[in-house]
Amino acid sequence: MMRQSVVRQYLRLGLSxxxxxAIAGAVGAFLWLRPIEVTVANQVSDVPIEIFGLGTTEAKVxxxxxxxxxxxxxxxxxxxxxxxxxxxxxxxxxxxxxxAKVTQARASVSQAEAAIRQADATVERARANLWQxxxxxxxxQDLLKKGATSQEAADEAKAVYEIAAADLAQAQxxxxxxxxxxxxxxxxxxxxxxxxxxxxxxxPFDAAVITRSRELGAMVNPGEAIFTLIDPATTWVLAYVDExxxxxxxxxxxxxxxxxxxxxxxxxxxxxxxxxxxxxxxxEWRIEVTCDDCNDGIHLGEQAEVLIAVAxxxxxxxxxxxxxxxxxxxxxxxxxxxxxxLARRAVMLGQRTxxxxxxxxxxxxxxxxxVVAPQSGLREGRAVKISEEGRQ
Numbered sequence: 001m002m003r004q005s006v007v008r009q010y011l012r013l014g015l016s017x018x019x020x021x022a023i024a025g026a027v028g029a030f031l032w033l034r035p036i037e038v039t040v041a042n043q044v045s046d047v048p049i050e051i052f053g054l055g056t057t058e059a060k061v062x063x064x065x066x067x068x069x070x071x072x073x074x075x076x077x078x079x080x081x082x083x084x085x086x087x088x089x090x091x092x093x094x095x096x097x098x099x100a101k102v103t104q105a106r107a108s109v110s111q112a113e114a115a116i117r118q119a120d121a122t123v124e125r126a127r128a129n130l131w132q133x134x135x136x137x138x139x140x141q142d143l144l145k146k147g148a149t150s151q152e153a154a155d156e157a158k159a160v161y162e163i164a165a166a167d168l169a170q171a172q173x174x175x176x177x178x179x180x181x182x183x184x185x186x187x188x189x190x191x192x193x194x195x196x197x198x199x200x201x202x203x204p205f206d207a208a209v210i211t212r213s214r215e216l217g218a219m220v221n222p223g224e225a226i227f228t229l230i231d232p233a234t235t236w237v238l239a240y241v242d243e244x245x246x247x248x249x250x251x252x253x254x255x256x257x258x259x260x261x262x263x264x265x266x267x268x269x270x271x272x273x274x275x276x277x278x279x280x281x282x283x284e285w286r287i288e289v290t291c292d293d294c295n296d297g298i299h300l301g302e303q304a305e306v307l308i309a310v311a312x313x314x315x316x317x318x319x320x321x322x323x324x325x326x327x328x329x330x331x332x333x334x335x336x337x338x339x340x341x342l343a344r345r346a347v348m349l350g351q352r353t354x355x356x357x358x359x360x361x362x363x364x365x366x367x368x369x370x371v372v373a374p375q376s377g378l379r380e381g382r383a384v385k386i387s388e389e390g391r392q
Contacts, residue, residue: 035383040337040369041319041360049311050256050354051249053239053287057259057294057302061205061231066224067093068198073218078227082209087202090227093220095199102196105189112182119175126168130161137161201226208232210300235294236272239287239306243278246285248310250274255289260303267294271308307354316350317364318357323372324349335371335378336364342382343368 071093078090140157143149207229214226237257241249249271257267268291275286289306324332330349335342347370348362360370369386371378 035340035385036342036375036377037385037387038335038337038342038371038375038378039373039387041317041372043315043317045315047313047316047318047351047353047359048309049313049351050307050309051241051245052354053241053289053306053308055237055239055287055289055304055306057291057300057304058236058238059230059232059300060234060236062210063204063207063229064225064227065090065201065204065229066222066226067091067201067220068222069093069098069195070221071095071199071219073214073216073220073226076212076214076216078209079212080209083232084203084207084209084229086204086206090201090203092201093199095196098192098196098199102189102192105185105192108185109182109189112178112185115178116175116182119171119178123168123171123175126164126171130164130168133157133161133164203229205229205231206233230300235291237269237289237291237304237306239289239304239308240279240282240284241287241308243283243285246287249285249287249308250310254309256307256309257289257291257294258305259294260305261299267291311351313351313359317360317370318353319360319370320372321352321356321358323370323374324358325374332358334360335374337369337371337384337386338365338367340383342371342378342380342384344380 073091074094075092076090077088078084084090137157137160140149140154144151144154208231210228210230212227214220214224220226251271251274253271255269255271257269259265259267269289270292271287272290273288275288278285287306287308289308319334321327324334326333327349332347332349334345334347336345337343345365345368346363347360350359350361352358364370
């Protein structure tokens with residue numbers, strides 16, 4: 001009796017195990033055969049192909065200005081960060097000694113001008129005297145021919161005439177010397193005024209002051225930089241681009257610029273120059289990009305990111321790189337949806353976007369769609385359900 005009871009227990013246990021296995025097999029078959037939900041890529045329009053570069057903000061026009069004369073700074077009108085219009089007085093040296101020299105030179109010019117007026121008056125007087133003596137000499141010579149005067153009187157009139165002519169020539173010579181003295185005085189005045197101008201420092205263009213290296217009362221030497229100025233209208237970004245990606249960059253291509261201090265604001269510019277020499281250590285091209293609308297917020301040396309547009313796809317099928325396996329060159333494997341079932345395809349790839357998406361250009365049957373988010377459970381031939389909410 002006990003033996004039959006044990007047999008019945010084992011029989012029930014076996015039946016339970018078989019039932020559990022059957023249920024597990026049914027659930028497994030259901031899970032294996034049920035359609036899996038996937039996300040697929042759609043065609044997109046107007047896709048920019050951009051190349052990334054990292055660099056710093058610079059200015060094309062940078063001037064370090066100072067005085068051409070030695071002296072003591074007596075006036076400073078600008079400081080770091082100021083915007084100064086062209087022709088504004090930046091600083092001035094103590095120029096009292098040089099101003100006195102200019103005053104003395106101006107007095108010399110006035111004296112030379114007065115000497116010319118005096119010499120001209122002497123010339124006019126000598127010319128009038130010569131005319132009078134010429135008239136007397138002519139009359140004496142006529143009287144001599146008529147025998148109405150003596151030879152001595154005629155000779156005396158002639159001698160007086162010749163003396164008057166010599167006096168006129170002497171007066172004219174003195175006038176020329178006076179004019180030469182005036183030219184010399186004016187030249188000396190111009191030289192002294194030029195020296196005086198070197199005691200004042202003006203902005204050569206509409207400028208922003210980057211640094212000021214001296215304060216009031218400081219002694220400076222000729223050529224010593226007092227201010228560093230930039231022309232804000234010539235700001236640009238020096239970007240470094242990987243040589244492997246830089247070959248398609250051309251002068252004139254548009255660019256987007258993001259400054260580190262303004263990460264949520266995008267500025268615009270164009271490729272202005274491609275430097276001939278690459279960075280040999282980092283194997284990068286140096287690209288100069290203008291910044292058309294970031295003049296007011298520029299800080300020299302600030303880090304900047306640059307996206308240079310080298311092409312644009314009018315219509316393209318883009319797939320994230322994470323959805324591509326076995327990527328080699330421009331070939332890779334992707335999962336596709338074909339007639340409601342999964343398939344594995346080797347596809348040809350074209351352009352790559354800066355955010356890591358590849359353009360699929362070949363290897364896709366008509367009507368096939370690419371799965372963009374690979375997941376577990378993918379196998380060839382399995383039925384799929386396309387997620388409308390996640391469709392891309």
